[in-house]
């Protein structure tokens with residue numbers, strides 16, 4: 529089966545842990561990182577059911593002065609991981625802004641994952657910057673999936689990326705099905721007009737020479 533490729537972008541306020549997520553996932557390490565300048569890229573083959581997906585992962589810089597740069601990275605993305613720090617309310621406001629921005633672009637094809645980072649701090653007694661009720665209310669009004677992660681302990685990091693890969697695979701399957709349904713519709717309409725045409729020729733269309741037959745794709 530052919531490998532699929534997808535582009536994933538990480539967005540969110542500076543210090544929310546975007547680079548840490550990427551490093552934990554791609555290298556299995558955790559450091560106290562410096563702020564990212566510009567962007568960073570990594571790629572990883574992610575299992576999705578019986579096949580795999582090659583994910584191109586774009587880590588953006590969360591500092592306000594570089595925000596306009598980020599747009600270059602989320603265009604054409606199949607998934608956006610929008611991060612907020614579970615202990616920092618301001619970072620949640622900023623994440624809401626990113627989700628609004630993604631909605632404004634009308635990027636129906638871009639799945640959104642709203643990720644609360646640094647869950648280990650909550651486990652160790654730090655207060656939440658945003659109440660679970662407020663989070664639920666906001667998430668219900670968007671098409672974002674929510675999850676909590678810790679790059680320090682690795683909590684939910686693999687799960688996040690396998691969810692993204694599986695969602696991507698399912699959405700592609702749905703689109704292929706819709707495509708097949710449409711091509712069948714076209715095929716049927718064409719079949720009628722072709723039969724009309726063929727009725728005045730000596731060589732009616734056969735299954736073998738039918739250019740409108742549906743091609744199955746994986």
Ligand SMILES: Nc1nc2c(ncn2[C@@H]2O[C@H](COP(=O)(O)OP(=O)(O)OP(=O)(O)O)[C@@H](O)[C@H]2O)c(=O)[nH]1
Nearest residue numbers: 542543544545546547548560561563564590646679
């Ligand atoms: N305790 C804890 N600290 C974390 C976690 N993830 C990131 N950090 C720390 O938070 C700080 C910022 O993390 P980064 O990954 O650099 O944040 P960023 O979102 O990439 O920041 P910018 O590149 O400036 O946009 C670093 O010191 C990390 O070590 C986590 O899950 N738990």
Ligand SMILES: [Mg+2]
Nearest residue numbers: 546547563564
């Ligand atoms: Mg960074």
